[in-house]
Amino acid sequence: MSTVWRRVLTALVDEDCDEEEREHTLALGAAHLAVTRAVDGPRPTPEDVMHIAFWEFALLLDAGTARSALRDAQGGVTRPAAPR
Secondary structure (H helix, E strand, C coil): CCCCHHHHHHHHHCCCCCHHHHHHHHHHHHHHHHHHHCCCCCCCCCCHHHHHHHHHHHHCCCHHHHHHHHHHHHHCCCCCCCCC
């Protein structure tokens, strides 16, 4: 299990976790899921991250947080857009 998922699990169950840190960690987890799920499809968007965060972690994210988490999850590397 990767460090990201250990942090996500901790954020979900640790009642003493700082709310800002919890949001950041869960946003990163949602972004990782978005990237993983988009391997053969179009690049994930911040909206994808927001959707996953809501449905997987019951977390409402703003677009800025989703964008930041997506950049972190992609490691700053972007891949070309899929042909339409």
